[in-house]
Amino acid sequence: MTERDAVITTRGLVKRYGRTRAVDGIDLDVRSGDVYGFLGANGSGKTTTVRMLLGLVLPTQGEVEVLGRRMPRGGREVLPRVGALIEGPAFAGHLSGRENLSLLDASGPGGTRRTRRRRIGDVLEQVGLGGVDRRPVRAYSLGMRQRLGLAGALLRRPELLVLDEPTNGLDPQGIAEIRDLLLELHRVGTTVFLSSHLLAEIEQMATRVGVLDRGRLVLQEELAVLTAPTGATVVTTPDPAAARAVLDGRVLTEDGHRLLVTAADPAEVNARLVAAGVPVTGLAVHRPTLEEVVLAAASTSADRVERPGQGAPR
Template sequence: MDQPSATDPDPEGSGDGAGGDAGGDESGDESVIRTRALTKRYRGGQLAVDGLDLTVPAGSVFGFLGPNGSGKTTTIRMLMGLIEPTSGTARVLGRPMPRAARTVLPHVGALIEGPALYGFLSGRDNLVRYDAADPTADPRTRNTRVAAALDRVGLAAAAGKKAKAYSLGMKQRLGLAAALLQPRRLLVLDEPTNGLDPQGMREIRSLVRELASDGTTVFLSSHLLDEIEQVCTHAAVMAQGRLITQGLVADLAAGTRGRLVVTTPDPADAARVLKEQGAGDVVVAEDRVTADPPDGELADITMALVTAGVRVRGFGVERASLEDAFVALTGEGFDVAG
């Protein structure tokens, strides 16, 4: 498809007083989204996003993580030109947002905070309306593209039904279809599997993989960490408006130490010994005792356990999941509002 070349001189940049440093030097790089000190303070004084420096490489499937209220949605809205940043700059597809919205957004498909539909229109007519809103969309191919998008998300059979009769999962699929009306360079998907049954979730994940393999960059926010882990190549973690970390998913998980796991019929004694050995955060669950491993040789712990008369069925270190990394980074459970 046609796309604005990343190396084009930026005609909109000339009037940009605040972000002069971001004017030309970044347009040649491979990032699809790049923010510099992006900040949003709402009218009430609440700081929603605080000095965000986010870089989403081209071709990545980028997971965007954070507890509720951490500023993810505000960030996405700033990237899509819906909210004006208080300060800082955001570039999408190499062009400044929101100034270049008209040239950038036709190449971006978005699902933001769930689908929004006209209940009195059929699923098909909802897509026709969104497509008509895009001035670059060719009216001659509209019906074909709408049918293809409906087919792609498995809604072809329900296309004529009024959207108000759709289930939550069907609405979600229709929202996704709207993002897929045209070939896109970037897909921004905010909680795309929300409301879907497990089969639907799997379908969406395989759709995301399929799109990514076609070269579309996917920016995916989700509260399902295993989803991010299964699908994403890169991830960023936000908490309380700040970016805590970003990088390859594999590196993020590897950065966190694994959990020591002891399986034993004497969990109480085992927990006591582990604490004596300097293990932190000891958790007992039936016959499993888990803890953060202390520094030093792990074999010394097995010896201490045996010396204390603790019978051991199993002993080992479990690899850290992204969830562990997340909790370690944000210092809180995932569903806690920031």
């Protein structure tokens, strides 16, 4: 990874609730220009971590830096430069979306009172609520509330967006629209920290990922590195038995008509099978999916934690 400014850094971050370690000594490294996918199952500690990043929860031990300032001490300077959506947006139900955003707005890095109406209109358009009427927010659907929460996070044109499950309650079209919006924000220079359990969505957006499993950071790496070619080839054939015989021990796994073969060059595999009269209907360089990477990391972590004699995680 080329050297870029640190945007979020944690060192040995721990949060205990009684005897339970919700977050267990994690070292996050988020750099300027990242779309950082923060992944983990529900209950893995993601939201607790996000709340500590923003100074909403105090860590039991460890350090947090956001935009070069220690948190929560630097919150007054840092938070106006950060847009955040955590655990679903909270709004005044009797007010309209525009009125709620007007309450959220204030003079500062995002602009002044004179530009408030325009900026509110702009962010409502960005999140697909430009045509919303003056209904009170209590009449909004869950998806509309989520969009409004994202609009609130964008009001001040933040340098850093910290989002916790931002597509919660959205239909597939809404999810795709939010994905496109986040990618566009990234293209114009916004760093995005995106906490989610939706691996397929993160795989389409992230440049780097961190994987949290039972409060521990078990993986942190560039997505391109994690999903790089493995040196194997995926072969699809209606006659897997014949293909297995021709390839003579090079078949790693078999799933119906799909074989995973030890071979970095699909053309070489194809030539060998065709020469032997084995029909081939598909060939591809094998790249692990993000789901496969995350499951492998979590499995390795479980083996380490549960190894006899090691005891429960502290």
